[in-house]
Amino acid sequence: MKQNKYDDPNFFSAYEQMPRSVKGLEGAGEWHIFRELIPNLKDKNVLDLGCGFGWHCRYAREQQASYVIGVDISKQMIQRAREMTNDPLISYIKAPIEDIDFSSSQFDVVISSLAFHYIKSFKLICEKVHDYLKTDGNFVFSVEHPIFTSRNEQDWYYDEKGNPLHWPVDNYQIEGVRETTFLDEQVTKYHRTISTYINDLIDTGFTVKAVKESIPSDEMLISIPEMKNETRRPMFLMISAEKDNS
Incomplete structure (x- = not known):
């Protein structure tokens, strides 16, 4: 069964109080980087996988x-x-990402924000997106960084006073299920290495155009003091790829 924690009332209630849920894209710490990876969207047909509240x-x-x-x-x-x-030109479909079924070459751009680490097979998604994109179409997505997902705990190592000492990384090369906690609820994530993300794209017929790792903007570092810890390890990985014209 495909995971759907967001229809759990307690989980959804906690999620809708997060800054990115309340403030939208400007409340997402990685948006200033992710936005730069998105190509010119004028007159483009766009697909958003894991669209959430529809901000993108x-x-x-x-x-x-x-x-x-x-x-x-x-x-x-x-x-x-x-x-x-x-907006009549935006439509929403309730479906697991793994089950999407669109026409070949239907879209110019496919985007996804923080969804694929909940999906077992990234290669399957690459194959579907490659089929649905027009030649030279763009695939831009973000996931939780493999440094973040490597352990079930997905948390800092703290001293006796509760101060974060460092971010531990373990079992990095062992891909697969991670049973972890998010918003005080147990969720299932799938850890895969950076090389797997990149090689799955290449093997499917994409050219990788850019790879970025999250770091807070200068404004966030000033306005949200606790954001300084986000400079100690990347929480998100963002990749821009293009469908080859071969």
Whole structure:
């Protein structure tokens, strides 16, 4: 069964209080980097996988995308996205990402934010996206960084006073399931190495254009003092790839 924690009332209630849920893209610490990876969206057909509240879908239309389709497994996410959207050129589909079925060469750009580490097979997603993209189309996505997902605990190592001493990395090369805690709930994530992300893209027929690791913006470092710890290890990995014209 595909995981859908976001329709759990307690989990969803906690999620909707997160800064990125309340403030949107500007509340996401990685947005200033992720935004730079997204190509010009004017007159482009865009697919958003794991669209959540639809923030990236609405951003795409603000950038004059022709039309946008957002996909999410969660009924509550899709419902909230529809409530927040007043645009006939944005449509939302409730479905697991693994089950999407679109026409070949239907999209110019496929984006995804922090969804693929919940999915068992990244290679399957690469194959689907490659088919749905037009030649020279762009695939831009973010995931939790493999440094972050390597251990089940996914937390700092603290001293006796509760100060974070360092971020431990272990079992990095052992890919697969990680049973961990997020928003005080148990969730299942899938750890894979940086090389697997990149090689799955290459093997599927993508050219990797850029690889970025998250770091808070200068503004966030000033306004949110605890963000300084986010300079000690990257929490997110972001990759931009292009479908080869061969």
